[in-house]
Amino acid sequence: MGVIPVLEYHLIGERESRWSRNWERFARDLELLHARGYRPITVRQLVERRIDVAPGLSPVVITFDDASPGQFRYIAEGDSLRVDPRSAVGIWSAFAARNPEWKGRGVFCVLSGADSGHAFFGDKGIQGQRTAWRFPKLRRLVADGHELCNHTLWHANLGRMSAAGVQEQVARAQLAVDSAVPGYQMRTLALPLGIWPQDRSLLTRGSWVDARTKREVRYSIDAVLMVAGGPSRSPHDSAFDPLKIPRVQVFGDELEKLLDQLDRRGSRYVAGPRAR
Ligand SMILES: [Zn+2]
Numbered sequence: 001m002g003v004i005p006v007l008e009y010h011l012i013g014e015r016e017s018r019w020s021r022n023w024e025r026f027a028r029d030l031e032l033l034h035a036r037g038y039r040p041i042t043v044r045q046l047v048e049r050r051i052d053v054a055p056g057l058s059p060v061v062i063t064f065d066d067a068s069p070g071q072f073r074y075i076a077e078g079d080s081l082r083v084d085p086r087s088a089v090g091i092w093s094a095f096a097a098r099n100p101e102w103k104g105r106g107v108f109c110v111l112s113g114a115d116s117g118h119a120f121f122g123d124k125g126i127q128g129q130r131t132a133w134r135f136p137k138l139r140r141l142v143a144d145g146h147e148l149c150n151h152t153l154w155h156a157n158l159g160r161m162s163a164a165g166v167q168e169q170v171a172r173a174q175l176a177v178d179s180a181v182p183g184y185q186m187r188t189l190a191l192p193l194g195i196w197p198q199d200r201s202l203l204t205r206g207s208w209v210d211a212r213t214k215r216e217v218r219y220s221i222d223a224v225l226m227v228a229g230g231p232s233r234s235p236h237d238s239a240f241d242p243l244k245i246p247r248v249q250v251f252g253d254e255l256e257k258l259l260d261q262l263d264r265r266g267s268r269y270v271a272g273p274r275a276r
Pocket of ligand 1: 065066151155192193
């Protein structure tokens with residue numbers, strides 16, 4: 001019944017600031033979590049109560065918002081592509097090679113049509129990223145076991161949009177992901193700016209018709225991530241609300257402080273022996 005940290009990263013790069021994690025520090029965050037007995041699970045696993053970490057260990061959810069190149073950057077080498085070892089996916093993969101329980105299990109809250117390099121991890125040459133690499137990146141994430149999460153079409157302030165606009169924002173992101181990974185349904189949504197639409201029910205279920213193709217795109221969301229609020233309750237706690245999952249932004253020493261606090265209070269979720 002303890003609490004579970006749902007961590008939130010934005011930019012991964014050289015800089016260290018409120019919205020940017022230095023890539024070496026990100027690598028150290030993974031080491032720290034591992035050393036302190038945490039193992040990653042996805043939001044899917046959290047809301048479906050499939051917390052499969054070994055007895056005595058604790059789950060952590062690691063989310064990445066806004067689909068910037070620093071999270072997943074390719075480097076072209078002749079005819080082949082290499083994942084930049086300084087991008088989050090490169091760091092994660094290297095860590096997973098040494099710690100197999102880290103394979104997959106990140107949660108990437110993506111924007112499909114944002115500008116300034118935030119459309120599926122960069123396009124149009126931003127940070128060397130080609131537009132044609134966007135879909136292969138999504139396919140690679142899914143193949144590796146990561147979860148894709150809907151962060152809307154271009155990070156709209158949903159509180160200022162019409163009902164039709166809200167549904168278009170969510171549905172078009174879903175359509176774009178389906179184009180890259182046929183059949184993939186995003187079931188988790190990260191609220192842009194933490195702002196709810198006036199009609200909250202539009203986040204969980206809705207549809208939008210593509211005027212050009214007349215195709216109707218439906219979506220169905222059953223987990224909503226907020227931008228702040230501290231660690232999450234256990235999904236076994238009756239007060240756990242999957243449509244209001246709080247998160248903790250990682251910057252400065254916030255992660256160390258959080259882990260220390262959970263241990264001091266004895267409030268962290270620790271997996272018990274598995275029932276057989
Ligand atoms: Zn965002």
